[in-house]
Each structure stands twice: as C-alpha cells, then as structure tokens.
Amino acid sequence: MEIVRVEGLTFTYSGFDTPAISDINLSIEEGEFVLLLGPSGCGKSTLCRCLNGLIPHFYAGKMEGRVLVAGMDVSKTPTYVLSQYVGMVFQNPENQLFSLTVENDVAFALENLGMPRDEIRRRVDFALKAVGIEDLRKRSPFELSGGQQQKVAIASILALMPKIMVFDEPTSSLDPVSAKSIIETIFKVKKELGTSVVVAEHRVELLADKVDRVIVMQKGRIVKDGRPREVFVSEEMIPYGVPVPKVVSMAKGVNRHFKVFNEIPLSSEEFEQGIRRFIHDKVR
Amino acid sequence: MIKFDNVTYVYPTGVKALNSVSVEIGRGELVALMGENGAGKTTFIKHLNGLLKPTSGNVYVDGKDTKTLSVAQLSRIVGVVFQNADDMFFLPTVEEEVAFSLRNLGFSEDVVQRRVDWSLKFMELEEYRNRSPFLLSGGEKKRLALAIILAWNPQVIAMDEPTVGQDSMQKEKLKEMIKQLNLQGRTVIISTHDVEFVAELKPRVILMSKGRIIADGKAEFILTDGELLSSCSILMPQVAATMSRLADLGFNAKVISVEEAVRNIVEGLRGLEHTRRA
Structure with a gap:
C-alpha cells in the first residue's frame, strides 16, 4: 500500500528567489526504508518538512504540487491529525524534549490528543520497550547522553504509532557507538512494526545494508532513486558527491x-x- | 610546541574534565583527539589558547606556561575553531569578519587587506566576500571560522569537531585543507569522533576517555584496536572492521585505507593462486 505520494512538489521559502525543492515526484510504500542522500543545502530537510506538514503549516513560502500521506492532502490536514500518521525526529534531540521525566515526554503528545489513561500507559510502555529504554523512564531527559536523548525522541514519536517516521540527520551529534545504536533501533522498529522510514543521513556505512531504497538529491531535485546496491555502485553518482x-x-x-x-x-x-x-x- | 604536564581541570560544577593529563605535541604534528562525548576533548582544546587554565599541573605553549599569558597573547600562537561557528560571527560581511581580529592585533591596513585576500582565497570564500556570514551554509560558516583564524597565521590550529554537520564533499575539502596547513609546517589538532575522516587523514591519534588519555599512537594502530576503541564509544572505521574479520585468513588487520586493504587482499589472493599452481 502506498503511504506517501508526492506530486510535482515545488517549494520556495518566502524571501528566496529560487525554490528549495523543485518538481519532486515520489511514492513510498508502507514498510519501505528509504535513505535520503545529498550535499547540505540540496533540499533534504525541506522535503522532510513537507512530509509531516511543517511545510506549509509552519514555514511560509510558495508551494506547488501536493503531498499525500495515507491519502490525506498534507496542506489541507491539521498537523495534530498528521502527527498520528507521520512522526519526525530531528538532528538535535534536546530541542524535542522538555518534560521532567522520560515517561512524561513520551506521554505528552498522547495526552494532548485526549487519549484514555490506560491507552496512554499501554503505548508509553510499548514505545519505551521498542526503543529499549524502559530503564530510563523515571529519569530526566536532560541528564541523559545524546544517544539516549535521541532514543527518547524516537520513543515519543513511536508512541503515536505513526505509519511513517521521518528522521533528519538523527545521528549527526552522536558518537559512533550511539549512532550505530540509533540506526539499529530505527531498523528494529521498522522491521517489527512495519513502519515506513525515511532517513536523511550522511553515515552511509551504518545504513547501506539496511535500507530498501536510496534517493539522491541535488540542488532541490531527485537525481537518482534506486536500490542501494545500484546507487552506491553506479559511477554516475561520483560527481554528485554521494558518500559511498x-x-x-x-x-x-x-x-x-x-x-x-x-x-x-x-x-x-x-x-x-x-x-x-x-x-x-x-x-x- | 605544546606540553601538558600532569594537567587536571575541574569545572566549577565539580566535574573533573581532565584527569592527570600529560602529553607533548611537537611542532608540525597532525593530531586527532578522539574519545566519547564528554571525554574531555573540548576541555583539552580550551587549554591550548588559555580559555581555561589548569586546576593543577601546567600547560606550556611554545615553552611558555599558559598561566603567565593572556588569551589574546596565546591566540597569536594558537588559533581555535570551535564547533558552533555561528557563535563567533557578528559583522555585516564575510570580509569584515576576517579583517576584524587582524585590526585588533594591530596589523597595518595593507597587511590586513593582503591577509584577508589570502585567507578567503585559501578557504575558497572569495565569492562570498560581501555577503553576510549568516547567509552562508553550515559548511561555508565552518570555512569562514577557519579563514578568520588563518588570517593571523597562528603556528598551531585547533579545531573542535570540524566534521559535524558537514557533507561528504565538504569533508573532502576540509581534509585537503588540513593536510595542506600541516604541510606548510603548522601544528594541527582536531577533536573528532568521525572515524572515517581520521582513517583518511592518518594523523597521530590521542584517545581520551573520562578525562584521561588512554592511548596515543599512529592512526593505523589505534583505529584497528576494536576493544580499545569501544571502551570510549568509538567504532573501527569500516576498512579496519572488514579486515579484522579476515585476519584468520592471513590478511593484514592493521589497515585503515581502502588502497592498502585492496593491495593486501589482492596480494593474498595472488599468493593463494601460486600455492595452488605449485
């Protein structure tokens, strides 16, 4: 089943002359694991923001084309509804955490959605377990290491049981062991729950053998979209500076x-x- | 050039960030400080230009105890590029950013101009000369931060996590620049946990964990010691990790570059062919 459909998407941030992304066409299947590659400034983050509705709901600019998530037009769907279908984890986990305990952080979005207490408890348990941080539930997120914080951020997204999870450079501030553990966590969640995953990430060594598909972007456009082996082996990718x-x-x-x-x-x-x-x- | 003599540093919060650190770094050396987050890498770097002074022990830069010098005096010898380049910009154009500290250091205007030109050219930022630093991309900001430091030509250049947030092309460029600075005789010290970057740069590696130096040696030795690395949350670079899996077949596990690994494997396979024929 198709979970994301992007049609002729072009977005220009207000105050800029040139679009950040141009004419993007894309279809992502349920359960697919997609790696998004490309130099900084190529439009990866912009595309991620379009998938969860940050664009156009929070970023001003001109948008053409459309983005459908689980059949809903993102620009016409309120973000609180979208958040139950698309979860997003950013580079810096600290910006995403704010509660006094890990448990509260994970429960926060569920409480906001007005879920019954039992359901919240069940989902928090589930999310903490899936990410492997049950032992941290009573801790303050701010005394945790960067890697642990990133796992809390993932758990709080997971608790919403989204259909697709989007990660924008989730390991960039982490040491190699934590980075590996985050990627393995994402992979495990994806496998066990069948969630689709889109990851923008430079550390290809950690991801190459796990993803189903690699999309390469350059100057706001998709220049390659294929199986990882095909993309990494292809000589035509060298001038794009794709890490191999x-x-x-x-x-x-x-x-x-x-x-x-x-x-x-x-x-x-x-x-x-x-x-x-x-x-x-x-x-x- | 740099000497840490039994240096301990305790932050006002009570955290002991450096614990009895003793090490010497010679003029013209290329050094990578590696270790887990919180290992003490940044604290180490802050001691190089006197931003921090040891709680006990001494740091010597070019033979002088940093306790006797101001940050301004030390900065002439040691230029430090911190992780968040954004924090240091405050002027309307790239050019003015670079010129600012030169004027502060009292250089005459024609020297200032010459050095600004040279430094922007070296860091490939000439085209952005009149642009606001805040409109640069992450990678360009990093290069500007380095250009500012380079302009006053310090003997020692220290960079804290230079590869964080950089894409592969920017890293490639950074690697070439570090090599070139080092070839010009400068002492270059980088702190990083980017193993793939270090494997390509092949510097001397000083491995830190919990405020102590736990190993010090050539990249080929440190980065191929999986057990040692994992004790400070670092993984072997992929080449080393791959070769170590093949060690029982007689391949060299102490290899960190693609070229050496290929050579070693091809030689091994040729040898095998010969024995089979014989």
Whole structure:
C-alpha cells in the first residue's frame, strides 16, 4: 500500500528567489526504508518538512504540487491529525524534549490528543520497550547522553504509532557507538512494526545494508532513486558527491584484479562472505 | 610546541574534565583527539589558547606556561575553531569578519587587506566576500571560522569537531585543507569522533576517555584496536572492521585505507593462486 505520494512538489521559502525543492515526484510504500542522500543545502530537510506538514503549516513560502500521506492532502490536514500518521525526529534531540521525566515526554503528545489513561500507559510502555529504554523512564531527559536523548525522541514519536517516521540527520551529534545504536533501533522498529522510514543521513556505512531504497538529491531535485546496491555502485553518482561505503570501494578495487564479487557488498559481513566464498571455491 | 604536564581541570560544577593529563605535541604534528562525548576533548582544546587554565599541573605553549599569558597573547600562537561557528560571527560581511581580529592585533591596513585576500582565497570564500556570514551554509560558516583564524597565521590550529554537520564533499575539502596547513609546517589538532575522516587523514591519534588519555599512537594502530576503541564509544572505521574479520585468513588487520586493504587482499589472493599452481 502506498503511504506517501508526492506530486510535482515545488517549494520556495518566502524571501528566496529560487525554490528549495523543485518538481519532486515520489511514492513510498508502507514498510519501505528509504535513505535520503545529498550535499547540505540540496533540499533534504525541506522535503522532510513537507512530509509531516511543517511545510506549509509552519514555514511560509510558495508551494506547488501536493503531498499525500495515507491519502490525506498534507496542506489541507491539521498537523495534530498528521502527527498520528507521520512522526519526525530531528538532528538535535534536546530541542524535542522538555518534560521532567522520560515517561512524561513520551506521554505528552498522547495526552494532548485526549487519549484514555490506560491507552496512554499501554503505548508509553510499548514505545519505551521498542526503543529499549524502559530503564530510563523515571529519569530526566536532560541528564541523559545524546544517544539516549535521541532514543527518547524516537520513543515519543513511536508512541503515536505513526505509519511513517521521518528522521533528519538523527545521528549527526552522536558518537559512533550511539549512532550505530540509533540506526539499529530505527531498523528494529521498522522491521517489527512495519513502519515506513525515511532517513536523511550522511553515515552511509551504518545504513547501506539496511535500507530498501536510496534517493539522491541535488540542488532541490531527485537525481537518482534506486536500490542501494545500484546507487552506491553506479559511477554516475561520483560527481554528485554521494558518500559511498568503504566496502563498496574495496570490493571494486579487488574486482579489478580478481573477480571476487558478483554482487558488490554493502557491509563488512557481506565483504567477508564474498572473500571466503571465493577462496573456498578456488582452493577446491 | 605544546606540553601538558600532569594537567587536571575541574569545572566549577565539580566535574573533573581532565584527569592527570600529560602529553607533548611537537611542532608540525597532525593530531586527532578522539574519545566519547564528554571525554574531555573540548576541555583539552580550551587549554591550548588559555580559555581555561589548569586546576593543577601546567600547560606550556611554545615553552611558555599558559598561566603567565593572556588569551589574546596565546591566540597569536594558537588559533581555535570551535564547533558552533555561528557563535563567533557578528559583522555585516564575510570580509569584515576576517579583517576584524587582524585590526585588533594591530596589523597595518595593507597587511590586513593582503591577509584577508589570502585567507578567503585559501578557504575558497572569495565569492562570498560581501555577503553576510549568516547567509552562508553550515559548511561555508565552518570555512569562514577557519579563514578568520588563518588570517593571523597562528603556528598551531585547533579545531573542535570540524566534521559535524558537514557533507561528504565538504569533508573532502576540509581534509585537503588540513593536510595542506600541516604541510606548510603548522601544528594541527582536531577533536573528532568521525572515524572515517581520521582513517583518511592518518594523523597521530590521542584517545581520551573520562578525562584521561588512554592511548596515543599512529592512526593505523589505534583505529584497528576494536576493544580499545569501544571502551570510549568509538567504532573501527569500516576498512579496519572488514579486515579484522579476515585476519584468520592471513590478511593484514592493521589497515585503515581502502588502497592498502585492496593491495593486501589482492596480494593474498595472488599468493593463494601460486600455492595452488605449485
């Protein structure tokens, strides 16, 4: 089932002459995991904002085309309704947290929607468990590490049980171990709940083998949209400055001398398997 | 050039951010300070230009104890670029930002102009000369912050988390600039937990955790020690992580660059071919 449909979307922030995104056409299926790549200023954040209604509800500007989420036209749907379908997590988790305890933060949006107490309790438990931070429920969000804070932000979105979750550079302020743990959390949630996920992120090493699809943007337009292997292997992506996982470059380098990889690996594990299989076949 | 002698720093809140740190950094060295968030990297950098003075112990810059020098005096020797470049801008144009501190340091107007020109050119910001710093992109702001520091030509350049928020092209550019500054003889110190960036730069790595230095050595050694890295929330770069999985087959696990890894694997496979033929 299609969960997001973007048709001929162009958006120009007020005060600017050139559009931040131009003529975007896009369809995202339920359960799809999409990685959004492109240099800073290419329009990734703007596109993310269009998916959850921040554009046009909070950012002034000129919008053409339309965005449908779960069949609803985003520009005609109030954001409190949209928030139950699209959840968004930003770069800096601290900006998204404000309550005295983690539990309250996760419950906040649910209370605002006027949900019954039992339902709120059930959903808070569910969200904390899904993200793996049940032990933090009574803590203050502000005494947590950046990685833990980001998990609280994810849990508070998850509690709304959205159909699609949008992440705008969720790991950029985190250390590598926390970043890996956030990406794994997102992947786990996506797998277990079937939520669609869109992530704008530069750390391709952590994501290449997990996403279903990679969309590359450049100067406000989509210049490539395909399976990760196809996008990362493609030579035409080099001038766009698309970051390529190191294993891809390693495999291409090795393949120039020995035809080890029929399929270019996207993770250390896949690389290892390729080498072992090759040696095994040769020795035999 | 830089010497930390048993330096401990305790913030007024009671947090011990540096704990008995002793280290020497020579003139012209390229150093990456790595460690988890809160390991003490930023506190370390703030000691280089005297923004912080040790609670106990001493920091020497170019042989002088930082306790005897003001931030202004130290800044001539050590230029520091902080993580939030935005915080330092306050003038209407890029050009004026760069000229400001030069005038403050008392350079004559023709020297100021020459240095502004050189510095903007080096950082590829000439076209933005008359633009407001606030209209620059994140990456450009970072370059402007560096241009401001470069203009007065400090011997030591320290950068706190220079790659945060930078895309791959900007990182590539930054890497080239760091290399070039270092080749020109400057001492360059960066704090970062961007392992892939460090793996490409191949500096000396000083690994910090909880206010202490827990390891110090070549990038090839530090970044291939998974256990050591994970003790301070850092992961091996992907090349090293991949090679370490193949160590039992006789491949070299102490490799951090794509080129070396490819060479090593290809040589290994050739060797295998030979033994099979023989």
